Amino acid sequence: MTPPGHRPPPQKETPVQHFTVVPYEPDTSPGLPAHLKAPERWHTVDRSAHAPHIVAVPGDGARWTAAALVSARPGTAYLKIVDAVGDVPAAVEAVVAHAREQGLAQVKWEGWTVSREEAVAAGFTPLRSPLAPPEDAAGPTTGYVRWLHGGAVPEPPYYGQSTHFTCGAVTALVAQVHAGALPLDALDRRAELTLWRDATNFLACEPVGLGVAVRRAWHSTPVTVHLDVDHPVLLDHLPEADREWRALLQRESRTQAARTGVPVDAHRLSTDDVRAALGRSEHVLLLLSLAAMQGFDVPHWVLCHGVVPGAVVIDDPWAGTEKGDTWVDAHLLPVPDASLDAMASVSAEGFRGAVTIGRAPYE
CATH class of the missing domain: 3.90.70 (Cathepsin B; Chain A)
Structure with missing residues (x-):
């Protein structure tokens, strides 16, 4: 059963206005065009539990000019950009449009490859860096958020629990x-x-x-x-x-x-x-x-x-x-x-x- 509030990506390539949504499955999904090189991290983690999909910007013919790997926790009201490749601003705006169509509250962006200046120029606000993350935590050192309802929520510090029980x-x-x-x-x-x-x-x-x-x-x-x-x-x-x-x-x-x-x-x-x-x-x-x-x-x-x-x-x-x-x-x-x-x-x-x-x- 689909958890409340979860909006899984379409099960086939579906053009939606100026962008295309494709479910991302590393072993079976069509690869990105040669001119859009995916970072290695797209393939090294099994993201299947969080509905990973590609939001792509079509160009001439079947050629994509940009693409972003997107995921989100089930039962939530956001999308997260893992990375964007190609025409990055166009890919990001496509993700934002995709999120707005679903009535979501925000888009986040992991800071693996994007600079603060690039994120801010795209309408995102830098997140406070986490405090003392667990030593074995895997994640970017920076992240960004763009609220879609016109406001913002005061941000507490982020502290990751250092044990399984605290x-x-x-x-x-x-x-x-x-x-x-x-x-x-x-x-x-x-x-x-x-x-x-x-x-x-x-x-x-x-x-x-x-x-x-x-x-x-x-x-x-x-x-x-x-x-x-x-x-x-x-x-x-x-x-x-x-x-x-x-x-x-x-x-x-x-x-x-x-x-x-x-x-x-x-x-x-x-x-x-x-x-x-x-x-x-x-x-x-x-x-x-x-x-x-x-x-x-x-x-x-x-x-x-x-x-x-x-x-x-x-x-x-x-x-x-x-x-x-x-x-x-x-x-x-x-x-x-x-x-x-x-x-x-x-x-x-x-x-x-x-x-x-x-x-x-x-x-």
Whole structure:
């Protein structure tokens, strides 16, 4: 089934006004014309999970004058240019037109071969370079974004989680830097692991424990936990013996929430609620499944920090580099409301968990 909000490329070459869209499959797709040489990276990563396709600009006859390799996470509202070859400005404008036809919110551009000056001339804004990316992360050092709705979303710093289990801590730290409650130079691996250690349910961070840890770290910051079930969560995959002691820790987190004044709201948080919180200048740490965007059903924390027409803008501290997915995909990522609503139903029981973080009174 096609995930909500995902628009796969056509399955055959389809001329659309002044550009052509061709699905990209390295082993079977027609190659680029000889005068348009594709970078080696087009062939070294299996991008098939993210609907790769070529957007080409036709010239005389069947000859292309330009082409771009484009991909995007399923269930999202953007396109990403990996590279453009030939008449690069024409290729980029073709991608932008392609994105506009689909009603998408933005186009991104990985900075492998494009300079800052070239990107700006094409209407793109440079993204802030990621902070302390994991040593094994594969991605460009620069990236660019072009919003298609006429505005822009304030940009938080991008920090990629350095472990498989610290996403909750990273989203909280990025939220606090973005809110001005934490200096940028304090966002590092020591802070990541310290906050995770206080929040963890071994190894995951469940919503109540994460909310309590945020309150402990920033005493004056308003924090609310949203969890629409009244029993321990994120335990289904564990043996019975391991569930028992983790459940005990989660019950203790509930006790600590009551002692420290962190409310636990049992109301099921909707996308409208997320938008309302962001409208109040709050940040929302949202627990979702990666099944739609990455193809595996793993609970994962992301930061909701902005809105555009039809989509909520998130930052995801994890990128699937083996699929050609980089920090450029994960940063300032617009997700349609319906997609986000579907992703936020976690585990077989479909519970919803989140932590909203407000601004401290002095901010």
